[in-house]
Amino acid sequence: MTKLAMEAQSDTGCVREHNEDNFGFDAEMGLAVLADGMGGYKAGEVASAIAITSLVHTVIQIKASEEKIDLNGRPQDESAILYRALSQANQQVYDSAHDDHDCRGMGTTVSAAWFHDNKVSIAHIGDSRIYRYRNYRLELLTTDHTVVQELVDHGFYTQEEARASEQRNIVTRALGIDPTVEIDIYDYDVRVGDIYLLCSDGLTDMVDDMDVANILRRSSTDLKYGAGELVNKALSNGGKDNVTVIIVRVDEGQPKNKSWANRLNEFFSG
Numbered sequence: 142m143t144k145l146a147m148e149a150q151s152d153t154g155c156v157r158e159h160n161e162d163n164f165g166f167d168a169e170m171g172l173a174v175l176a177d178g179m180g181g182y183k184a185g186e187v188a189s190a191i192a193i194t195s196l197v198h199t200v201i202q203i204k205a206s207e208e209k210i211d212l213n214g215r216p217q218d219e220s221a222i223l224y225r226a227l228s229q230a231n232q233q234v235y236d237s238a239h240d241d242h243d244c245r246g247m248g249t250t251v252s253a254a255w256f257h258d259n260k261v262s263i264a265h266i267g268d269s270r271i272y273r274y275r276n277y278r279l280e281l282l283t284t285d286h287t288v289v290q291e292l293v294d295h296g297f298y299t300q301e302e303a304r305a306s307e308q309r310n311i312v313t314r315a316l317g318i319d320p321t322v323e324i325d326i327y328d329y330d331v332r333v334g335d336i337y338l339l340c341s342d343g344l345t346d347m348v349d350d351m352d353v354a355n356i357l358r359r360s361s362t363d364l365k366y367g368a369g370e371l372v373n374k375a376l377s378n379g380g381k382d383n384v385t386v387i388i389v390r391v392d393e394g395q396p397k398n399k400s401w402a403n404r405l406n407e408f409f410s411g
């Protein structure tokens with residue numbers, strides 16, 4: 142059996158006026174979600190906030206309703222629930238963008254990790270990222286939905302050229318822009334000692350993978366310190382964008398089993 146430790150930190154950075162990143166996590170639910178909004182004036186932070194709230198509400202509502210299912214009813218698997226939750230969040234951001242003139246064209250990235258049964262289900266749209274740090278190796282579990290990544294995939298760019306590109310922040314896919322959205326869903330096995338990092342591009346544009354890995358290694362017993370170190374490194378390297386990180390560590394132990402119906406308020410009260 143495994144239990145989870147989670148910590149997060151977010152900062153507006155040194156240049157931007159608003160923090161358009163949003164995040165939420167709950168170690169007992171095993172859920173960590175991060176969103177990086179885009180759009181004029183305050184629209185970006187509206188989009189990322191709606192996406193997080195909508196996603197978490199849907200997940201909890203489905204799990205809470207399944208608690209009432211008798212033995213013959215089959216609960217849905219977590220990746221299917223994440224898919225539904227993100228589709229619904231997409232609809233909600235899209236509708237809000239059309240209802241409110243100030244929010245026209247807003248959208249957001251979303252990266253979600255849901256830990257369950259010694260697995261993690263990942264759902265992902267945009268250029269926020271999820272990494273796994275295991276056996277001293279940092280591995281990227283998501284693929285950026287960016288113009289530059291497509292150029293890398295087709296062999297026109299190396300990763301180094303991609304990092305240096307002026308266009309590296311142009312996303313090819315975001316939540317809330319169109320009535321439907323293509324969502325990447327993956328399942329991975331989870332091992333005791335694994336560390337997972339969810340982060341916005343404000344981290345990965347400013348801090349290279351080697352430094353990220355070093356900070357995760359040094360801070361594996363103190364995630365709060367680690368989250369602070371990652372954000373500080375992004376800021377000291379220029380902090381050109383909002384920066385948000387969530388760190389998840391998989392520990393040995395018995396998870397608390399709280400009822401899903403009671404999770405909703407607790408999730409948003411922090």
Ligand SMILES: [Mn+2]
Pocket residue numbers: 177341342343382383
């Ligand atoms: Mn960003």
